[in-house]
Amino acid sequence: MCSLCGVIGGDQHWTDAAARPGVYTRNVERLDRRRERARRVTAVNRVLAAFGMGLSDWQGSSFVLATRTGKSEMIEDLGHLWPAAERLAGRPCDPLDPVLIARMESVSDG
Amino acid sequence: MADIPAFTPVHLLTGFLGSGKTTLLKRLLADPALADTAVMINEFGAVGLDHHLVERIDDTMVLLQSGCVCCTVRGELAEALRDLHSKRERGLVPPFTRVVIESTGLADPFPVLSTLKSDPVLRHHFRAGSVVTTVDAVNGLAQLDTYVESNRQAAIADRIVVTKADLCPGNAALVRLLSRLAELNPDAVRHIAAADGPGADALFGDDTAQRAARLQSASGFYCDAPAGLVTADGTPHQAAISSFVITVDTPVDWTGFGVWLTMLLNRHGERVLRVKGMLDIAGEDRPVAVHGVQHLVHPPVHMDAWPAGERSSRIVFIVDGLDPNLLKRSFNAFALAGKAADSPQPEAAAPVRNAQSP
Numbered sequence: 159m160c161s162l163c164g165v166i167g168g169d170q171h172w173t174d175a176a177a178r179p180g181v182y183t184r185n186v187e188r189l190d191r192r193r194e195r196a197r198r199v200t201a202v203n204r205v206l207a208a209f210g211m212g213l214s215d216w217q218g219s220s221f222v223l224a225t226r227t228g229k230s231e232m233i234e235d236l237g238h239l240w241p242a243a244e245r246l247a248g249r250p251c252d253p254l255d256p257v258l259i260a261r262m263e264s265v266s267d268g
Numbered sequence: 269m270a271d272i273p274a275f276t277p278v279h280l281l282t283g284f285l286g287s288g289k290t291t292l293l294k295r296l297l298a299d300p301a302l303a304d305t306a307v308m309i310n311e312f313g314a315v316g317l318d319h320h321l322v323e324r325i326d327d328t329m330v331l332l333q334s335g336c337v338c339c340t341v342r343g344e345l346a347e348a349l350r351d352l353h354s355k356r357e358r359g360l361v362p363p364f365t366r367v368v369i370e371s372t373g374l375a376d377p378f379p380v381l382s383t384l385k386s387d388p389v390l391r392h393h394f395r396a397g398s399v400v401t402t403v404d405a406v407n408g409l410a411q412l413d414t415y416v417e418s419n420r421q422a423a424i425a426d427r428i429v430v431t432k433a434d435l436c437p438g439n440a441a442l443v444r445l446l447s448r449l450a451e452l453n454p455d456a457v458r459h460i461a462a463a464d465g466p467g468a469d470a471l472f473g474d475d476t477a478q479r480a481a482r483l484q485s486a487s488g489f490y491c492d493a494p495a496g497l498v499t500a501d502g503t504p505h506q507a508a509i510s511s512f513v514i515t516v517d518t519p520v521d522w523t524g525f526g527v528w529l530t531m532l533l534n535r536h537g538e539r540v541l542r543v544k545g546m547l548d549i550a551g552e553d554r555p556v557a558v559h560g561v562q563h564l565v566h567p568p569v570h571m572d573a574w575p576a577g578e579r580s581s582r583i584v585f586i587v588d589g590l591d592p593n594l595l596k597r598s599f600n601a602f603a604l605a606g607k608a609a610d611s612p613q614p615e616a617a618a619p620v621r622n623a624q625s626p
Contacts, residue, residue: 170391172558173526175567178274182549182556182570184522197523205527205602236526240534253531253598254590262601 171235173198192218202239208261209247213239271365272356275395278349278367279472280380283402284411284418288431292402292461293370301468306337306352306364308345329361337361345369345380346387353393366397368472378424378562385564396566400471401425402461405436408445412452419509422452423541423586424561427471431461454511455544455584509541512592514583514599519550521605528602529558529565532595537563539590545583546571550605558583 170176175183184194195215202213206223216222216232223242224230231242243251252258283289293309296302329337329352337352355361369380381396401421404411408430411418422428428449436442442460449458459466525547533540543560557569585595 171530172560172565172567173530178567180569182552182568194523198527201521201523201527205531236530240531244534250535251531252535253528253602254536254594256594259594259598259601263597 171237173236198236202236204265205251205253205258205262206243208258209243209249209251211243211246272363273365276364276366276393277397277472278369278380278384278394279397280369280371280399281402282371282399282421282425283429283431284404284408284415284421287402287404287408287411288429288461289370289402292429292431293368296368296468296471299468302368302472304362304365305468305472306356306361306367308348308352308367308369310370329355337364346383346390349383349394350387350389353389366472367394378420378564381561381564396561396564398426398472399424399561400427400429401456402429402431403445403449405430405433405442405445405460409441409448412448419452420541420588422449422456423509423588425453425456428453428456428458429461429466429471430458433460434462451511452509453542453586455542455586509586509588510592511542511584511586514545514585514596515580516600516604517580519605520547520581520603522547522549522552522556524605525603528599529560531602532598533560533563533565536587536590539588540585541588542586543583545581547583548579548581555579 174185175181177183177186184190195218199213199215199221206212211223211225214222214224220232220234221239222230222232223239223246225246229246231246233239233242240251281289281293290309293307297307349367352361352364352367356363371380381399384390384394384396401424403418403422408418412422430442430445430449433442446458449456459470529543540560540562543558543565545558546555547558549556555571555574557571559566559569583599585592587595
């Protein structure tokens, strides 16, 4: 639980797995954790741009997902991101959508 | 007495109606190797525990001669598991080191795994172990042809036990069933049940060690020759379940991969029956193993070393009706290193400013 806001911690997502012997995670040192969060925001924004949305870090503890018209939602981790993104976008965010794949490919090449 | 592990593995025993789950369980319960195990079943009566029964703990729980705790699940599984955990903490039951749950013949095993991960108490004390699926050698093929549950149970298994092989007339049918299972789930270990095997350790032994060891076998995977698409020759769901491998030599971007897999599982989780892979992560010397069942992904495992001379990412997918080529293209576009990290960021929506932002 966060002592500041009293929010009870949600699921531990596999991309933020707690450091335990044998577990691969970047959720170890403070700097690694923050660096990974920054990289995640960048990587997610590459995808969300196709839906007219963006993600930003909030205090190193949550993320804020926002549309261009200002609708926004706070999310905890990648597990909560996509359902929220689909809700705000009003359409499915499908990584198997050929149009989206083509867009990601052209972004990578450019 | 064995120490209680920080996270007690919960193994799942599943299989179609009449496929021999209970018979297998009955034999295993007498095995001393299962002594430090708590077994959750639907009813005592079906297993015929009476002559093993030495001590009744309460209405739903008994202690077997082998030292194994056995309890029946009434209603909520989560409640039963919490009760079991509480009793262990208070010393009312022996300190078991693993749990085996026998699921009903028609149940989709996925919700059980999901319960373990989302329950606020359970997720700190238990983790998902192996899924063991029994398949009937006599009726198995017909069940796979007819019932989607049967396919799903076979597809998400870590270990498959083929039962009643001795009742199978001739060898041909058994061979056909085994190859069919290999197509459905190239990654599972297949056992044939006999009077004295497979033992409890083979089925419910240390799954993490085995999982990693297997990934590090000479070929990297124990599905050396992954089966292609199952050809369309019958009912639609049957034709749809297929397995394939994505192999890439370019290092994978861990962040990009996480974004891609969560996005894929959010949209298609029910149809991605299994994903299991060994990844060459950019910036990491050692391989990382990922393992997922439908919406649920286990914590990634950092492995010791690459198998000799083999340094490339391999991911096995078992999917229900998704196009493998599209999936491969999507993976390449989202998750390869050098693409995700360094490319200029396209214009995203304006970053959010709020009172708390610096």
